[in-house]
Each structure stands twice: as structure tokens, then as C-alpha cells.
Amino acid sequence: MGRHLQRGYGQFSITTPPFPVLNSLIWCLGLEKEAKKEGFRKYLEVSGVLDALTKVLVALYEQNDKPSSALEFVQQKLGGPSLSEYEKLQAELSDLQIRYNELLKENQERCRELEELKHTQVEASATKELDVGNTRDEELKSADVVKS
Known part of the structure; x- marks a missing residue:
């Protein structure tokens, strides 16, 4: 065997x-x-994970004063914001989203008002042209009457 x-x-x-x-x-x-x-x-x-880990470990190696917790050092360098920073950023994002929605609604209302003003201006312009045309017709008729 x-x-x-x-x-x-x-x-x-x-x-x-x-x-x-x-x-x-x-x-x-x-x-x-x-x-x-x-x-x-x-x-x-x-x-890119190997590069990121290598850079963090080299940074830890090159520290003159080694941190008390190497794990916290690595987490801080790789992990981005701490929990409290993350919560603060989330709250800021929420506030900004609310402000964005308010501004978007306000912008839509202003666009609607602008369209109404354009429409009103077109109507006023058309009415004015009709009035001017009618006045000319009346003037021409009056002039014809005077000539006759």
C-alpha cells in the first residue's frame, strides 16, 4: 500500500x-x-486593491510615530470618513436634496409664469396690430370720404 x-x-x-x-x-x-x-x-x-493596500502599508511603515492601532490606521486610510463624518455628510446630503427640490419647483413655476407672460404678450401684440389695422382702415375710409 x-x-x-x-x-x-x-x-x-x-x-x-x-x-x-x-x-x-x-x-x-x-x-x-x-x-x-x-x-x-x-x-x-x-x-487596484493590491496597490491601495501596498500604499497604506508603506505609509504605515514610514510613520515615525507608529499609531497605537495599526488596524485603525489602515481603516482610516482606506475606509474614508468615520461614522460620525458619514452621518454628517448624510444629513448634509438630505438638506441639499430638499433645497434642490425647492429650487426645482421654484424654477418650474418661474418657467410657467414666463410662458404665461409670453402668451399674454403675443395676445396683446396681436390685439394691438388689429387695432392699428382697424384705425388705418378707418383713416383711409375717412380720407376717401373727404376726397369725395
């Missing part, structure tokens, strides 16, 4: 399963596992 190998200073016993198919399966699973690890490593590299 087991094979015995003679190497160097002593005798080593390597026990292998008696089934070659099982050996192949174990070997393939090992390759699959390695391929999966390599794929994940490439994913981290392409997505």
Missing part, C-alpha cells in the same frame, strides 16, 4: 491511495485550487 523512498539521511514513507484515478482527482483539485487563488490575485491586482 505505501511506498518507501530512500532519501538522504533517512527513510521516508509516503502513503498514497491505491487508486490512480483518485490520485489524479486529488492532483486536479489542487490545480483547480491554485488556479482559483491565482484568479483572485489577478482580480485584486486589476481592481
Whole structure:
């Protein structure tokens, strides 16, 4: 069942399963596992995670006064704002969204008013042209009457 190998200073016993198919399966699973690890490593590299981690770790290494918590240092450098900063930014975003909606509504109302004014101006202009046209007609008629 087991094979015995003679190497160097002593005798080593390597026990292998008696089934070659099982050996192949174990070997393939090992390759699959390695391929999966390599794929994940490439994913981290392409997505920029390895660079980001390297930069943070180099920054930590170069710190003259090492922080009491290396984990907090890494979280601060990678994680962005703290929880309180995040909540403050969320509140500010909410306020800005409300203000934006108010301004949008006000803008829509002003656009509507502008359209109404344009419409009123067009109507007034058309009425004025009709009045001017009628006045001219009356003047021409009056002039014809005077000439006759």
C-alpha cells in the first residue's frame, strides 16, 4: 500500500491511495485550487486593491510615530470618513436634496409664469396690430370720404 523512498539521511514513507484515478482527482483539485487563488490575485491586482493596500502599508511603515492601532490606521486610510463624518455628510446630503427640490419647483413655476407672460404678450401684440389695422382702415375710409 505505501511506498518507501530512500532519501538522504533517512527513510521516508509516503502513503498514497491505491487508486490512480483518485490520485489524479486529488492532483486536479489542487490545480483547480491554485488556479482559483491565482484568479483572485489577478482580480485584486486589476481592481487596484493590491496597490491601495501596498500604499497604506508603506505609509504605515514610514510613520515615525507608529499609531497605537495599526488596524485603525489602515481603516482610516482606506475606509474614508468615520461614522460620525458619514452621518454628517448624510444629513448634509438630505438638506441639499430638499433645497434642490425647492429650487426645482421654484424654477418650474418661474418657467410657467414666463410662458404665461409670453402668451399674454403675443395676445396683446396681436390685439394691438388689429387695432392699428382697424384705425388705418378707418383713416383711409375717412380720407376717401373727404376726397369725395
